[in-house]
Structure formats: structure tokens, C-alpha cells
Amino acid sequence: MAKFKTKRDKSLKPISTASLPDVVFMLLFFFMISVSFRQVERVVTVRLPEATEIAKLDRKDLASHINIGSPIPAFQAQYGTDSRIQLNDTFSTIDDIRDFIAASRESMSEADRPLMTVNLKVDENVRMGIVTDVKQELRRCSALKIMYSTRKKTEHSGF
């Protein structure tokens, strides 16, 4: 047995696994690069409310996002803590929504335009006044498909 073993050991070298880490690192880098981080920088803090009856946004590329919330601490000296609207990555007013919607319509293909969804990411402490203003403006721009962005409800919560 021993004789047989030594013979084998001499004839067959172990397979070098030295390149395996390289392969795995390549995978790792691929994932790290392909994961898309948030494209726009948030200038308002948004803590989404919780809900149970939620649906996933089916076409992510057809969504335009409107964030509403209190400015992040870095901007509070300039803009205060009152709720503000963020379009793209700047503070905006109600009047800017029309151009924003027009611009995002423009970037879509003709066939996709009716499917455009406006994703409202609104902080849970925002008052409804500003939200209804935005909704009215969206109605005026006939961007009628909207989604109230929420988190999945965890146990023990209510209002």
C-alpha cells in the first residue's frame, strides 16, 4: 500500500489552486462595479412610511422620482428645516415640476410615455399640504400614474 502511494505521489502533482482567488476576486470586482449605487444625491432626508399593501415598481427605467422632506443637516443653515421638494439633485418648487415631468417624458421612447410612473418618496412627517400641491401639479401635467413609495411594514407599528 505504502509503495503504491509513494509512486502515485511522485507521478501526480496537486492541482494548483493559486489562480482560484484571482477568479473569485474578479467576480467580486464585477459585482462591486455592476451594483448601481444611488444615482442622485439626496438633499432631503426621507424616511418612508410603512405599508402592507405594496406592489413593486415594474419598470424602474420609466420612473421619475420626487423626493419631499426636510433638508439634510448640511443645507439646513441655508434652507431651514421646512419640508422641501427635491427634483434630480436640487431643491425645487412646485413650478419646476412641469419642466421636470416634460424632461423625463422627453427622455423616454414614444411607446413608453403613457407608462411613466411618478414615484413620490415622501418623508412620513411631511404635512399633506405640500403633497397635495404636488399631486395637483401632476394632474395638471397629466402624469397620472403615481406611486407612494413605502417600506414593507414590520411588526408593531401604527400611528
Add this chain to the structure above:
Amino acid sequence: MAKPVPEINAGSMADIAFLLLIFFLVTTSMDVDKGIQRRLPPMPDESQQVEAEQINKRNIMVVLINSNDRLFAGGHEMHITMLKDKVKEFLTNPANLPNLPEKRERDIEGFGPVMVSRAVVSLQNDRGTSYNAYIQVQNELVKAFNEVRDEFAMLHFGKKYNFLEEDQQRIVREAVPMNLSEREPREVKTRRRR
């Protein structure tokens, strides 16, 4: 002859890299956008005379959230946990009570005549209502509609609404229409009627 430098065992390197890989895969949140999807009513034409659709009083249920996030439904103040059952009762009117919505027979293509409720839920809020309260109420209302749809689907097709075929879903949608209207916002005065 010098002794050859022993090869460093790199076998565990792969394990470390895998560990890193899995760590990144787990921790990166893909940031899936999810939420309550709704459709806004189109803006009425200004030139066009707005004709308010007359809705029988028994067919409408006003759900109101005031600026202190207090909820009133059908004229009574109530807690959010009671809202869903109240709305479900309103939508189905199981005992055909005269003060709950009337039902009208409607012929649905591919299914046959069904008694369709003419109920309309009207959601109203104040400018001072918090968004969280609004979403919670919106959520309860959608849940009530979904449950009524599920019950209808269970009764007639033996499956929940989400598991039905496209055509069956259309039938259920027509049999249980989602009449959730959002009133033009207005200032809700804290006025007492009595």
C-alpha cells in the same frame, strides 16, 4: 544547491475571497422601489362645465383625516384598526341594509350577471394631515378593497385574486370596482356640525 522556497499555501485565499463576495452580495441593498400604486383622476377641462356626478348619499362614505391625524369615517370618529372592517362592510353590504350602498345587476363579459355595489369611498384630508397618517389610511382602504376582491375570487374561482388568470382578474376587477375618490383638497375647518 539552495533549498527551494516553500510555496505559500494559497488554498484558503479563495475562501477569504468568497467570504468577501458573499458579504457584499448580502449587504448591498438592491434598493427595490415598492409602494402603493394609485392613479390620479385627470384634471377636468376648464372650458368644460364641470358636472358633478350625483351620487346617492347612501352610496358614499367619507373618510376624513383632520389636521390632528384624527380619523373620521362615515360620520364617526374611529381608530385606524377599525377602518378596514367598516369599509368592507360598506363595500359588500351583506345584509342589503337600506342605509348601505345599493347594488345594481351588471352583465360582465365572460362571466354573467353579478350584483355590483355602487359604493364610493371618498378620501379627504387636510393640508395639515401628516403623510404617515394619510398613507396608513390609504393602505387600510386598499387592503379593504383587496380583501373584498380576494373573497369574490375565492368564491367564484377558488383562488386568490393575485393567482388568477388575466381574464379572471378583469372579471373580478369589474365585479368589485375600486371606487376610491380623492376629493379636491380643501381646507377642512375644525368646525363642529352639531
